[in-house]
Amino acid sequence: MIRFDVLTLFPGIFDGYLRHSLLDDAIRAGHVQVELWNIRDWSQDKHHKVDDRPYGGGPGMVLMAPPVVEAVEAVQAKATPPGQVILLTPAGIPLTQQLVRRLAEYPRLVLVCGRYEGFDERIRDILQPLEISIGDYVCNGGEVPAMVIIDCVIRLVPGVLGDQQSLLEESHMVPGEVEYPQYTRPRVYRGHAVPEVLLSGNHAAIAAWRRQQAEHRSRRRRQLLEDTSEEWKPMAPQQKEKVERVTETNRTY
Numbered sequence: 001m002i003r004f005d006v007l008t009l010f011p012g013i014f015d016g017y018l019r020h021s022l023l024d025d026a027i028r029a030g031h032v033q034v035e036l037w038n039i040r041d042w043s044q045d046k047h048h049k050v051d052d053r054p055y056g057g058g059p060g061m062v063l064m065a066p067p068v069v070e071a072v073e074a075v076q077a078k079a080t081p082p083g084q085v086i087l088l089t090p091a092g093i094p095l096t097q098q099l100v101r102r103l104a105e106y107p108r109l110v111l112v113c114g115r116y117e118g119f120d121e122r123i124r125d126i127l128q129p130l131e132i133s134i135g136d137y138v139c140n141g142g143e144v145p146a147m148v149i150i151d152c153v154i155r156l157v158p159g160v161l162g163d164q165q166s167l168l169e170e171s172h173m174v175p176g177e178v179e180y181p182q183y184t185r186p187r188v189y190r191g192h193a194v195p196e197v198l199l200s201g202n203h204a205a206i207a208a209w210r211r212q213q214a215e216h217r218s219r220r221r222r223q224l225l226e227d228t229s230e231e232w233k234p235m236a237p238q239q240k241e242k243v244e245r246v247t248e249t250n251r252t253y
């Protein structure tokens with residue numbers, strides 16, 4: 001069982017996410033617990049203000065230290081163990097599968113989501129958190145990064161995945177290594193056939209093909225990462241078949 005305490009100014013963002021698929025199942029089965037806390041509840045201001053203008057000038061607003069520090073301390077005191085405090089920030093250490101594995105060993109993680117221009121530095125000084133970034137880009141808030149952490153970590157909690165075997169061959173289990181291509185029915189789709197070897201029933205040949213494909217993909221990915229100019233090459237235009245379909249589940253926001 002792992003417990004996540006999420007401190008945010010927008011707890012509602014998590015509602016849909018917590019009620020679907022694997023996470024919903026894991027919560028119902030008692031493998032995962034998620035507690036949402038609104039930082040605003042620890043504001044000492046009569047208008048529940050939690051941010052203010054930066055000293056020294058500059059754009060935007062900064063999250064004030066008192067409500068954040070006091071919220072974290074109060075939440076930590078609500079259960080034992082107090083848990084590892086994680087500050088979501090683009091300046092943190094990058095989230096990798098190796099870090100995800102370490103996080104999955106904690107019984108309790110306290111995730112603090114920033115907003116606006118980020119945190120008053122004294123929040124770091126006082127709480128001494130583990131600072132994590134989900135990548136070298138800037139999101140509007142720490143809520144999506146917190147969901148990314150929850151999403152990756154719960155997969156590793158025993159009992160959450162139906163088949164633990166699927167973890168063994170997954171991408172990034174070995175740093176830099178990614179998974180082989182996967183196929184399911186139909187055998188031929190728009191002229192693209194499933195590789196014959198996968199239909200052969202020859203387990204040794206299938207394992208060898210998958211190993212070779214995984215190595216090829218991993219090598220190709222490493223080359224792409226080294227040669228960043230590749231990402232900007234325009235993609236070949238795709239031949240699109242016009243498919244009109246009546247759908248009852250489309251939603252527009």
Ligand code: SAM
Pocket residue numbers: 088089090091112113114115116117118119132133134135136137138139140141142143145
């Ligand atoms: N001014 C900040 C900076 O330049 O580093 C960016 C603030 S960002 C708009 C607001 C909040 O989103 C941050 O405090 C953090 O909690 C979250 N955030 C944004 N990008 C993130 C990332 N790559 N990883 C983790 N958290 C992130």
